[in-house]
Amino acid sequence: xxxxxxxxxxxxxxxxxxxxxxxxxxxxxxxxxxxxxxxxxxxxxxxxxxxxxxxxxxxxxxxxxxxxxxxxxxxxxxxxxxxxxxxxxxxxxxxxxxxxxxxxxxxxxxxxxxxxxxxxxxxxxxxxxxxxxxxxxxxxxxxxxxxxxxxxxxxxxxxxxxxxxxxxxxxxxxxxxxxxxxxxxxxxxxx
Amino acid sequence: xxxxxxxxxxxxxxxxxxxxxxxxxxxxxxxxxxxxxxxxxxxxxxxxxxxxxxxxxxxxxxxxxxxxxxxxxxxxxxxxxxxxxxxxxxxxxxxxxxxxxxxxxxxxxxxxxxxxxxxxxxxxxxxxxxxxxxxxxxxxxxxxxxxxxxxx
Numbered sequence: 511x512x513x514x515x516x517x518x519x520x521x522x523x524x525x526x527x528x529x530x531x532x533x534x535x536x537x538x539x540x541x542x543x544x545x546x547x548x549x550x551x552x553x554x555x556x557x558x559x560x561x562x563x564x565x566x567x568x569x570x571x572x573x574x575x576x577x578x579x580x581x582x583x584x585x586x587x588x589x590x591x592x593x594x595x596x597x598x599x600x601x602x603x604x605x606x607x608x609x610x611x612x613x614x615x616x617x618x619x620x621x622x623x624x625x626x627x628x629x630x631x632x633x634x635x636x637x638x639x640x641x642x643x644x645x646x647x648x649x650x651x652x653x654x655x656x657x658x659x660x661x662x663x664x665x666x667x668x669x670x671x672x673x674x675x676x677x678x679x680x681x682x683x684x685x686x687x688x689x690x691x692x693x694x695x696x697x698x699x700x701x
Numbered sequence: 702x703x704x705x706x707x708x709x710x711x712x713x714x715x716x717x718x719x720x721x722x723x724x725x726x727x728x729x730x731x732x733x734x735x736x737x738x739x740x741x742x743x744x745x746x747x748x749x750x751x752x753x754x755x756x757x758x759x760x761x762x763x764x765x766x767x768x769x770x771x772x773x774x775x776x777x778x779x780x781x782x783x784x785x786x787x788x789x790x791x792x793x794x795x796x797x798x799x800x801x802x803x804x805x806x807x808x809x810x811x812x813x814x815x816x817x818x819x820x821x822x823x824x825x826x827x828x829x830x831x832x833x834x835x836x837x838x839x840x841x842x843x844x845x846x847x848x849x850x851x852x853x
Binding site: 515518519520521522523524525526527528529530531532533534535536537538539540541542543545546548549550552553557559561563564572573574576577578579580581582583584585586587588589590592594598600601603604607608616620621622625626627628631636638639640641642643644645646647648649650651652653654655656657658659661662663664665666667668669670671672673675676677678679680681682683684685686687688689691692695 | 716717718720721722723724725726727728729730731732733734735736737738739740741742743745746747748749750752753754755756758759760761762763764765766767768769770771773774779781782783785787788789790791792793794795797798799800801802803804805806807808809810811812813814815816817819820821822823824825826827828829830832833834835836837838839840841842843844845846848851
């Protein structure tokens with residue numbers, strides 16, 4: 511069983527399980543699936559700064575903070591206890607493209623440690639891959655009113671056309687950054 | 702058009718399972734995230750480079766199952782465990798879905814993570830991503846501080 515669980519799970523197992531989160535949260539107490547809201551609740555709890563946007567009773571939404579706390583614990587269990595013994599397989603074309611951009615670590619796990627590990631971290635890499643990237647994720651999801659979970663999965667499940675627009679823009683932004691932005695940013699980061 | 706974001710914050714007091722139950726759902730969710738490698742920067746790069754079907758299969762089948770579930774709940778008037786009718790707030794269109802959506806897309810391709818995977822990556826042991834999370838909180842805060850001046 512553990513051996514089975516340790517292998518990478520195929521999309522047709524993971525996707526339906528993620529989809530089932532939608533009815534699970536609804537039936538457990540009318541909660542709408544959405545993760546980026548947790549960032550807003552943390553701001554409201556820690557640095558509301560008298561801004562209207564953060565003046566609400568975040569305690570009523572604390573289930574969402576438990577949910578993301580659980581995701582972190584699940585991340586630990588999934589990577590440390592149910593460790594995949596094999597090296598992550600990466601599509602050859604992606605690996606070649608990334609090598610040309612200066613990425614070298616393809617064997618240590620889910621993320622390349624030459625970009626996201628402490629050992630090889632530089633100020634340039636941290637500013638681009640952690641600070642800039644994180645800021646865009648936090649600012650963009652709130653401006654869009656949701657992220658992949660709230661719009662792409664919850665919104666599309668409920669046939670909301672604004673969520674379709676948001677999802678298409680997520681993808682458009684991702685394609686643009688991958689093909690146009692990353693080559694420049696990787697050079698700026700000194701790769 | 703900012704009513705949607707306000708309505709989200711003042712939900713009618715609903716009866717619900719205690720918070721720790723949602724923590725448990727999160728644990729299962731986090732395990733799926735890691736084991737299906739959805740939190741991998743490489744998988745997100747494969748997706749945007751159209752080199753693998755994996756992420757499209759994950760998101761597509763998740764939407765399919767979610768859609769089917771919501772339709773079944775509606776069709777059969779399934780109620781919550783507390784006996785309340787299931788209520789889902791509808792999404793209002795705003796320009797934010799375009800501009801914010803594009804900005805998030807940029808960040809998604811850089812970090813290889815949406816907000817959920819950020820938490821999973823940190824739990825998985827990639828502690829430098831803690832800086833990414835702090836910066837995402839800063840981004841959310843700056844949106845809250847500047848939203849009056851942004852097109853909606």
